[in-house]
Amino acid sequence: MLNGARGRMGRAIASIAEEKDCQIVAGIDLGDDPAAVIDECDVVIDFSLQEATLPVARLTAERGKPIVIGTTGQSVEDRDAITALSSLIPMVWAGNFSTGVNLLFYLTQKAAEVLDAESDFDPEVIEMHHRHKKDAPSGTAERLLEILKESRSLGDADVAHGRQGITGERPAAQIGSHSLRGGDVVGDHLVMFAGSGERLELTHRATDRVIFASGALRAAKWAVTQPAGLYSMQDVLGLTA
Numbered sequence: 001m002l003n004g005a006r007g008r009m010g011r012a013i014a015s016i017a018e019e020k021d022c023q024i025v026a027g028i029d030l031g032d033d034p035a036a037v038i039d040e041c042d043v044v045i046d047f048s049l050q051e052a053t054l055p056v057a058r059l060t061a062e063r064g065k066p067i068v069i070g071t072t073g074q075s076v077e078d079r080d081a082i083t084a085l086s087s088l089i090p091m092v093w094a095g096n097f098s099t100g101v102n103l104l105f106y107l108t109q110k111a112a113e114v115l116d117a118e119s120d121f122d123p124e125v126i127e128m129h130h131r132h133k134k135d136a137p138s139g140t141a142e143r144l145l146e147i148l149k150e151s152r153s154l155g156d157a158d159v160a161h162g163r164q165g166i167t168g169e170r171p172a173a174q175i176g177s178h179s180l181r182g183g184d185v186v187g188d189h190l191v192m193f194a195g196s197g198e199r200l201e202l203t204h205r206a207t208d209r210v211i212f213a214s215g216a217l218r219a220a221k222w223a224v225t226q227p228a229g230l231y232s233m234q235d236v237l238g239l240t241a
């Protein structure tokens, strides 16, 4: 079952499902009743709206189906409630289903281990997406920020989301986060470690959202073989830091 079937991602998934040996038995969108069709499917894929994920995840757990979640921007309360359901069903939740981005997560982790808080490098995350995107920073940028925060033992308050006015000097214990919006950009992410005399930049550019669709279908096929638990796309790809 595909939740958000009429959206950009929903249509991208439906367009390649057959070539990936998958069948969309039910395409659900605003106004449809997922409870009436969920029993016909093996797995649920959700690419909808932030408020729509928790209700569909609850229904999915109730009916004992695995779920693949691609929707981003949920509140902290919703995220906690959704992840709690993974004790009942296999749940793959990824802010980004592309193979390249998951490699970017892995490389960022490795770079952050070397360029740690003791080093002279300042980490900043910059992302750009199309003008229709409703949340910021992107789920992918959120994950990159998580990796950097964990590696430097920093918290949410240490992330500077854009800067304006007389900000003073950049504290060493800070991570910058910048969201650019415009045009039809599918998704660009840059992790920068800016040092004195050198700069490391890890960049991923998505040019076609079919990469997310393909990753989500791969995750769906993998999820049906797994026991209950919360998984990432790195688990699906066997990429562990």
Ligand code: NAD
Pocket (backbone or CB within 6 Å): 003, 004, 005, 006, 007, 008, 009, 010, 028, 029, 030, 031, 047, 048, 049, 050, 051, 052, 069, 070, 071, 072, 073, 094, 095, 096, 097, 098, 139, 209, 212
């Ligand atoms: P979109 O706005 O084009 O499509 C969202 C669809 O969800 C719309 O058709 C809308 O009508 C539908 N919807 C809204 N409320 C609903 C409800 N209650 N029940 C069912 N359907 C509902 O957006 P999009 O570009 O397809 O992106 C969808 C989500 O996926 C966003 O949160 C986006 O950030 C995320 N996304 C994730 C990845 C990833 O790899 N994880 C990649 C791209 C987009």
